Amino acid sequence: MSLNGLNFYSYLSRIRLLKTYSSKIMLVAFLGTHVPLITLLLFFVISTAQDLQTALKILGIALVATLIGTFATLLALHKLLAPVVLTSKSLNRYLTEREIPNLPVSFDDEAGSLMADTVTTVRKLDELIHYMANYDGLSGLPNRDLFLEKLNFTLHELSIKEETLSFPIFSLEATHLKQIRSNFGIHMGDLYVRALVQKLENILGPETVLARTGDGELSFFPLSSSSQVLEFDSEHWAEKIQKTISSPLTVIDQQISSEIQIGISVFPYDGKSSDQLLWKSETALSQAKLSGNSKIQTYSSEWKERMKEKYLLEKDLKLAISKKQLFLQYQPRIEVQSGKKISAEALLRWNHPEYGIISPTIFVPIAEESGFIAEMGEWVFSKAMEDLGAWKKKGNPPIRISVNLSAKQLEDPNISKKILQVIEKNQLSVEDLELEITESSLITNMQSALEILGELHSWGISLALDDFGTGYSSLSYLSKIPLKTLKVDQSFVRKILTDPNSLAISKTIVALGKSLGLRITAEGVETEGQLQKIKDLGCDEAQGFLFSRPISLEELEKFVQV
DSSP: OOOOHHHHHHHTTTTTOOSSSHHHHHHHHHHHHHHHHHHHHHHHHHHHSHHHHHHHHEEEEHHHHHHHHHHHHHHHHHHHHHHHHHHHHHHHHHHOOOOOOOOOOOOOSSSHHHHHHHHHHHHHHHHHHHHHHHHHTTTTTHHHHHHHHHHHHHHHHHHHTTTOOOOOEEEEEETHHHHHHHHHHHHHHHHHHHHHHHHHHHHHHEEEEEEOSSSSSSEEEOOOOOOHTTOHHHHHHHHHHHHHHSSSSSEEEEEEEEEEEEEEETTTTSSSHHHHHHHHHHHHHHHHHHHHOEEEEESSSSHHHHTTTTHHHHHHHHHHTTTTTTEEEEEEEEEETTTTTEEEEEEEEEETTEEEEEHHHHHHHHHHHHHTHHHHHHHHHHHHHHHHHHHHHHOOOOEEEEEEEEGGGGGGGGGGHHOOOOOTTTOOOOOGGGEEEEGGTTTTTTHHHHHHHHHHHTTTTTTEEEEEEEOOOOOOHTTTTTEEEEEHHHHHHHHTOOHHHHHHHHHHHHHHHHTTEEEEOOHHHHHHHHHOOOOOHHEEEEETTTOOOOOOOOHHHHHOOO
């Protein structure tokens, strides 16, 4: 690469004593001005002095005068270099501490322009970084992180004022966004999202914090100072919003509409932290979608209150296996390049006789806390292998089943033998199976878990790491686990087209996995745009609603034959 005039600078940089730019300038200034002068002085003294004493006297006075002049010159040069040094230090502080440079901008020469341009450029860069990190590129709204930050700030203000004010947090989703993009194209789907955002902004007004927290999901809450909003009953207000924005929107020349569903949580009854409140409003939204007929669901509703009967649920859960209330669904996994249907992930579901289908986000934590998760995990594995055995006997196309292995199972020293026995019982081969583990499952007893995983790998069982990047993400254990597959979490994939941070993390995970020789699976693929992006990044496999929701074994048979 050409140095473009930096050859001399490059040469001086090789001299170890000249560590700073100032020292290089000082050396050049000294040598350039004083060496010729001293040489001339010596010649004059030697050629004109009558005796050695006079010569030395003249030489001494000249050297003192020269040194004083040198000191004054170097000091002046050092001061003149202050703008360059100060600019360099300011840039370093910005890189390490994100401190915006505070440099003078009133000078007109080159050094003044350097300082002024540095301030302007860094401020613009900081604004851009802040926007990319905190705002959604499609809608221009705050993203999930900034929404949580604003909600947390509001909660902090309330705690300082010691106010007992309650207010709702809403999560709204346009549930037909996938169909809109399929029917009208991805670009029209994006334009619909923008139109929906604009309409919602007009309804909510400036006294409400609105953010895009998912592909078709928007979350919002009224500011604590907004008494006008707080006077409304949360469900009444949500119903009014739902009816208003469910009407068709004009996008270019098309009238497009989507079913709008809303989940609600209420501070402080459903939580006192921003993460908890948003999670519960999104859980309520999921409950609304699962119910099939409810457009609006409040997390603190009667249904949720009954679900909070933890001990009753725990008791029911322990009987769920014997009463045959648990069942499996399978979410297909597709080979990205060929489109082949190569595997499916086994997912546990609970059909409660009183409450109906209960979300795993509700019953799995209860099972983990009660210690029932190990027995439940063994049932899932046995049932999945039984299903796979029946699948092969029917002569269906070959498929690999992926089963999650819980942290509790990894604490069982006999788990390897149990797995091998189930495989042999159903006349299966180890190639038919993939076991998925999560980052959190490795933390409790790392050494024991690694020994078990090493034994399973030695038998030829494929291992996949799920949810990588969402938890501990330790590269030290990643290098120790005999993995075959690394999964990109759906929280990154869903925002891969709209959030630069999610895209950057996804790129890093893919690059890391490829460097370790792993296959990469992307979860939560919902749109053609996301599929194309993960394909471009180099993902090998994908699963998500774009291909199929979790389905029964019978539906899976039909799916793979299409």
